[in-house]
Amino acid sequence: MAIIVVGHKNPDCDSITAAIAVADLLSKRGMEATPVAQGPVTPDAAFVLEKFGLTAPAIETDATDKEIALVDHSDLAQSLNNLDKGKVVCIVDHHKLGDVTTPNPLEMWVMPVGCSGTVIKAMYDFYGIAIPKGIAGALLCAILNDTVLFKSPTCTDADKAACEALAKLAGVADYKALGMDMLKIKGSVDGIPAVDLMNRDYKDFNMGGKKVGIGQVEVLDLGLLDKIKPALVEECKKLQADGRHTVMLLLTDIMKEGSEILVVSQDASLVEKAFGGKVGGALNSMWVDGCMSRKKQVVPPMEKAFA
DSSP states (O other): OOEEEEOOSSOOHHHHHHHHHHHHHHHHTTOOEEEEESSOOOHHHHHHHHHTTOOOOEEOOBOTTOEEEEESOOOGGGSOBTGGGSEEEEEEESSOOOSOOOSSOOEEEEOSSSOHHHHHHHHHHHHTOOOOHHHHHHHHHHHHHHTTTTTSTTOOHHHHHHHHHHHHHHTOSOHHHHHHHHHHHHTOOTTOOHHHHHHHTEEEEEETTEEEEEEEEEESOGGGGGGGHHHHHHHHHHHHHTTOSEEEEEEEETTTTEEEEEEEESOTHHHHHHHTSOOBTTTTEEEEETOOOIIIIIHHHHHHHHO
């Protein structure tokens, strides 16, 4: 039985490229493996795949009777439907451990770094397997994407070292220029419906028994979102009405290094408690200076507030 390698729901550049790379690595270790995704690729991921000659994974959303390698997540809420009816044989991630459990032993690679791509680079090195040029370029872009060109507080020295090595393998002379081109595409909002922006990088979490949704849109200039902010608030309201206690959307300004957070909640005081600020204004939002990372700067204080 072939192992399917899959990232989280609403897959981003890291999830897509990680699935491709881990499938390649498992195959070269003698296991039949194929990458899949739980949804279509984002514009920035499409740019990366085209640039490095890679094919977008087929879409798969059900784990029934399958062997599965999870990448870039270990949370049930973010994983395949019917995960308990499949067999998880491997997890590769850079987030906190989620609530996925298995009745069987499994291979796990989880490291406190800024991107799954950095973990996968270490895996290739550990097994002494050469990284194909195209995959090296894709992993490079994933790291630059997840660490926001090293601006994110999740970025580590290991991420920077991986980028240097991967850039050489991929033949990329100026990887920061490549990263900026990718982030410009990622931050493009012209003509994109609010619902698509909302789902571009959105995840659900279980916090103190409550369902909390947190999305993120990263742009080079927050002003690009001014006209669409009211529509984004409406999308937050729709999601919140569908059984969620709280929905938050981070509008992250890459250059100013901070985020405006749109909040729709049954109890906004929990959000205020998490960030020590005040939710208000016409958009029911708050600005959090220096906030770039959902993983490191948003989820932990929110979990503490809901505890």
